[in-house]
Amino acid sequence: MTHRTLQVLRVRYLDGPNIWTYRPVIEAWVDIHDLEDAPSNLIPGLYERLTAWLPGLVEHRCGVGERGGFLERLREGTWAAHILEHVVIELHGMAGVPEGFGKARMTPERGIYKVAFRSRTEAIGRACLDAGLALLQAAIDDTAFDVEAAVSELRALVDKKAIGPSTACIVDAAYARRIPTVRLTGGNLIQMGYGVCQRRIWTAETDRTSAIAEGIASDKDLTKRLISACGIPVPAGEIVDSPAAAWSAAEDIGLPVVVKPSDANHGRGVSVALDSREAVEAAWAVAEAEGDDVLVEQFIAGHEHRLLVVGDRVVAACRGEEVSVVGDGVSTVEALIDSQINSDPRRGRDLTLPLDVIQLDRCPTVRLELERQALDCASVPAAGQRVLIQRHANYSADVTAQVHPEVAADAVLAVKVVGLDIAGVDVVCSAIDQPLRAQGGAVIAVNAGPGLLMHLKPTTGEVQPVGEAIVAHLFPEGDTGRVPVVGVSGAEGRAQIAHLVAWLLQSDGRYVGLACDDGLWMGGRQVTDRNGASWDAGRRVLMNRNVEAAVIENGPAVILDEGMPYDRCAVGVLTTAGEPSALAAWHIQDDTHLRNVWRTQVDLVLPSGAAVLNADDAMVAGLAELSDGAVWFYSTQAASPVLSAHLAAGGAAVWLDGDRIVVGRAETRQTIGLRSAPGIAALDPRWAIAGVAAALAAGLADDLVHAALDTYRAPERA
Template identity: 30%
Template sequence: MRLSQVACYHGPNIWSKEPVLVCSLEMTPAYAAHFVTGAARLARAFPYWIDSSLLTAAGTPPGEIVARAVARWALGALIEVRGYLHEADARNGPGGATVWVGFHHPRLTGMALELAVNALALASSNENFSAELMKADLDDLWKHCSQLHPDYQARILMIASRRQDIPVQAFLSGTRYRQYGWGARSRVFRESMSNADGYLADDLTRNKPLSKSVFAALGMPTPRHVVVTDAAQLGDAASEIGYPCVVKPHNMGGGRGVTAGIRTAAQLQQAYQFARQVTAGPLMVEQFVPGDEHRLMVVGGKMVAAIRRESSAVVGDGKSTIAQLIDQLNADRPRNLNRSRYRLLIKIDDGLRGHLASQGADIDSVLAEGRRMVLRGTSNMSTGGVTVDVTDRVHPAVVSLAEQLALTVGLGTAGLDYLTSDISRSPLEGGGGFIEMNTVPGIDIPVAAGWTEEKIGSLVLGGIPGRIPVELCISPSLNLEAARQAMGEPQSGPTAAWVCGPELHIGALQLRLAEAAPWAALRGALRNKAVTSVRIAATVDEILAHGLPLDRFDRIVLAGVTFPERWQAVIEHAAISVDCRDFELHEGRPEK
C-alpha cells in the first residue's frame, strides 16, 4: 500500500466544496480484503473517528472501504485536540483509490494521512491492535495541531460562522488571528478577543490590581486588596485586609496560583509559596467575598450571559478514595472538548491537595456515603470547574454595572468576574463585588453550561461579518486589461479591488504580495477592511491546480475558455451566474 499526493486544493474542486489535500492510495486487489480486516480493527479502537457502518455498506468495493477508513481516521486525528474540519472521503479507481481530507495546514493533513496508513497496516497485521499502540505518534501530531490549528474558542466562532454562511480565513498565516467575513464586512479575532477591543482595554485587563483600581475609580463594588512582593509583607497585608483572604498572582489567569478562604497566618504562608510556583512577580492579598464566582459576558455593550462557576466536588460512596472518585468524574471528560462539552480534566495538584487538607482529608481518604467534598477553593474551568446558566436571574443593577464597565473601558467582548452569594440581589443587598475583567471572556463557559456553540458564537461575532461582492474572470492567460474588458461594466472607486496573479489593485493603489501561497493577493484584498468589492483575474491552469479561489462568487466569466465536465459543474455550483464569452488577444488587448 502506497500513499502519494495528487493535489492540494485551496478552494472548491472536483472532490470537495472545501479546501482538501488529495492523495492516491495504491493497493492491489489481493491485499484489499486483508486491509478491510485492519479497517474494522481501526474502527473498534477509534469509534469516534470511524463510523463502522461505512465498512459494511453493501456493494462498496474493498479498496474504497479501506480508503474511506484511512480518510476518516486522518480527519478524526486532526480534530481530536484542536481544529474544525469536515471533509474526508475516498473513491475507488484502477489500482487503488483517491483519498481527500480537509486541512488548516496541508502539511499536518499530510502527516495525518501517513499516520492513518501506518495505523491501518499495524491493525491489519495485529489482531490485538488498540489505540494505545498509536499514542506516541498521535501525541506528536497533536503537538503540532495545538500550535497550528484553531483553538477551541475559535472553533466555537467557526461553528457559528458556518451556520450563518460567514467565510473564515487566517488573518496572519501561522498565528491565532482569524478573520470572519470579507473586506469591509470583516472582523478579526484572536480566540474571542477582536479588533473591537481597544489596546487600553486589553492593557487594563491584564493587570489585576489595575483592573480593581478601575472598579474603585468608577465606584463599583470590589473587595479590598494589597500587593505584596515578598513573604515579609504578608503580616502587614493580613492586618490590613483581615481573614479570610485570598492570594492570587498579579497578572496570571486560569486560576493558576490562586488560594481562597485563607484563615490563618500558616495558611497564608502556604498560599504564598503555592503562588510562587507559577510566578516570581507581585502577588495580591485580597479580601475574601463569600459566594460563587459569576462570569458576566458583555458583547457590544449588552450583557448576554451570566454563568455561575463552581468548583468540582465528589460525593462519597463509603468505599472509594477521593482519587478514585476524581477518576470517575474524569471518565466523562475526554480530551476531545467537543465530546466533553468543554469540561476539562480535574488534575490532582498541590492546589487540590491543599484544599482537601484544609477540610481534614487527602486524596486517599474514603468519604462516607453521601458526603460531598469540594475539591478546590477556586472555580476556574481550567482546573476542572463546572458551570450553571443563571442569565435570567441577574439583578438589573448588576446588569447595568457590567454594561457600564465594559462601555467605559472599551471592551467589545468582555468577561467580567463578579462574586456574590445571590446573583438575583443588588450589590448593596447581596454584598457582591467585581474581581476581574477579561478581553477573552471564555465563550466555552456558556457551552459547558448548556448553550449551543452557534448561540454564543453568533452573539460574539455580531452583525458585521459577512460577504462582499466578488466576481471571477477566467481566461487563457493572466492579463488584467483583458479581464477588465471581459467583465463588461467597469468596476471603479477607491474601495474596489482587482486581483491578478500576485498583483493587487485597490482603487488607484497598486500593491504586490510577496507571499507565494495560492491566491495570496486575493487573501490580501479580503483582509483589507476598506475593500467593498473584489474582481479576480485567473487562468484555467490556476483553477485546475489550486481549485477555485473562494467558495462562492456573484459572477464567473469564462473568457474564451472551457473546462472538463466535472470542473464545469464545480464552477456553475459556485457562482450565482456564469457568463461564457469568446475573446481573442491581439497585441495584448482583447478583441470580441
C-alpha cells in the same frame, strides 16, 4: 498477483472551492496496482480486520444512504481506493476532527484513482492519509497494526495544528452566516470577511480589543479602582509586598480574606476564605510566585460566577462549584483526586476541555487548602469524610437565564469602564438572580480573552450560542463582511479581462486588488511581476485591509491544483471552455469532465451576484443554469440566438454591433462604448465586451463605464 501495495503518486491540498466540493480537501492520486483485480470481497478476512480496528465504519452511509451502507459495499466488493477514502474519514473522527465528505474516482490509467476527502487543516489531513494507508495495507496483508497508537499520534497532532474549540465555535458561526473566514497563522488568528470589510479574532479577542484595556484588565487592583469609581460593588483590598504586610492588610480588611496575584489568570495562585495569619502568609508566598504583585482583599461569601459580556450585553453565565472528594478509609487524598475528580471527562490537559486536571505538584493552592484541613496528599481520609480540594475556578453550571438585569447591567458597565469589547466578568454572590448590593455581592475581576468552553460544555443547563453572539457583535445583521470579488476563469483571455475590469472598478474611486497572470496589483500599483494567477496571490488580495474590490484570475491549474482563493464571488466570468486534451495532465478526458472544471467558477456566484458567460461558446453558455445569481451573456454577434432568448426572458447582455459596444436589459438598448477607443481597440473584442459585462454586473453605472472605456490603456506585458 504480484503487486498488492498501495502507492500515493501525488498529494495536493485544495485550500478553497474546487471540483470536488466548496470546502478545502486533500486530493491524493493513488495507484492500487494489482488490487484492481482484487475488490474487498476477494481478500480473505479484510472485512473482519477493518471492522474490528475501526468499528465506527458502521456509521458510514456511503452511496447506499443508510447506516451500514459502506460495510454493505465492503462485503459485496469495493476497491482499495474507495476503502481508503472511508478509512481516512474515520481516522479524522477518531482524532477529534470529524469530516464527513470523501470521494474516490477512477482515472483513465489502470489502477490509478483520485481520492479526495475534506480536511480543514492540511497537516492533519496528510497525517490521516498516511495513517490510513498504513492501516489499510496492514488489513490487506493481514499484518499487525496498532490503531490506538496511530490515533494517539493523530490526536497529539490535532492538539498542535487544529484551531481551538473556542475559536472553532466562532468560525462555525461565521460559516452559518456565510461570512468567509481565513486562517492567518498556524494558531487561532482568524480573518473573517475580505478586504476593507474584514474583522480579525484571536479566540475571544478581536481587532476591537484595546491593548490598553487588556493591560488594565490584567491589573486586578487597577480594574477594581476604576469600576468602583463608577459605582460597581467591589471587595476592599490592597497591594502588599511581604507576608507581614499581607497579614496587616488582612487585619485591616477583616477576616476572612482572599490572597491572589494582582494579575491572576485562570485562578492560579488564588487562595480564598483565609482566616489565620499562618494561612495568609503561606498564601502570600504562593501568590507572589505566580505574579508581579500580591493583592489581599475582602472575602465575599457566595458562589463564583463568570458572565460573558459581548458588546453591550451578557450573552452567557456559568456558576462555579467547590470541588471536593469523599474518603473511603483506604485511599490517599491524591488517589481520591484522580479517581473522583480527574476522571471527569470534562477535565484534561488540552484546550478542548473546559476544566483542568488537578496535579498536586502544580497546584500549590490545593496543597494550602489541604493544610488548612490538617491534611496532605498522602493523608487517608476516613470513610465518608468530605475533603475540600478547590473553592474556585470550576465554572460548570449554566445560569444564563437566571442573571438578574441589574447584575447584567453591572457586568456590562464594568467591561465598558475597562474598555474591552468582549470580556469575562467574575461575580461573587449568593444568588445571581438578585441585585448584588442587597446581598453583599461584588464584581471581583474583568478578564480579557475569556474562555468560551464553559459555555459550550456546561455540566447542567443550556449550551449558549457564544460564537453566534461574537459574530453578530462584529458583523451586525446584513453585514456579510464581503467586498465585491470578480473571478475570471476560462481557457483564454483571463488576464486581459481582469485588467479591464480592475480599471473600470477603480475608475469608481475604489481601491482595487488585482491578481492575474501578469502579476499582482494593489490600488493600481504593481507589487509583483507575473505569477499572479495563483491561490496565494488571490488570497493576498483578499487579506489586504485596503481592498474595496478584488479582481482575481483563476486558470485551470488553480482550480485543479490549489482550489479557489475565495469562497464565493459577486461576479464570475467564464470565457471559453477549450478542449479536454489541454487538461489531459489532470485526467480530463471529455466534455463532461471539462464542464465540471469550469462550473466551479459559476457555482461560486452569490445569489446577489451574476455569472458573466460567453454566449458564443456552447459549453460556457450551458452553465447559466448553475448560477445562483443573475446571468449576463456577452457575444460578438448582435444576432446571437442565445442573447435573443435571454433578453426576451428579461435578462441582460453585452454585444458588439459593428463598432459599437451595446448593453441590453430586457427591452432597452444602449451604446456604452466604441470598439475603436484606443485602449479597447488593442483588446480581442471578446475580452473587451466580457470586461464591460463584468463591470456592469458588479454594479457600475453605464455612464461611468462609458467614460472609463475612453481612457483605458492595457498594461505593457513584461
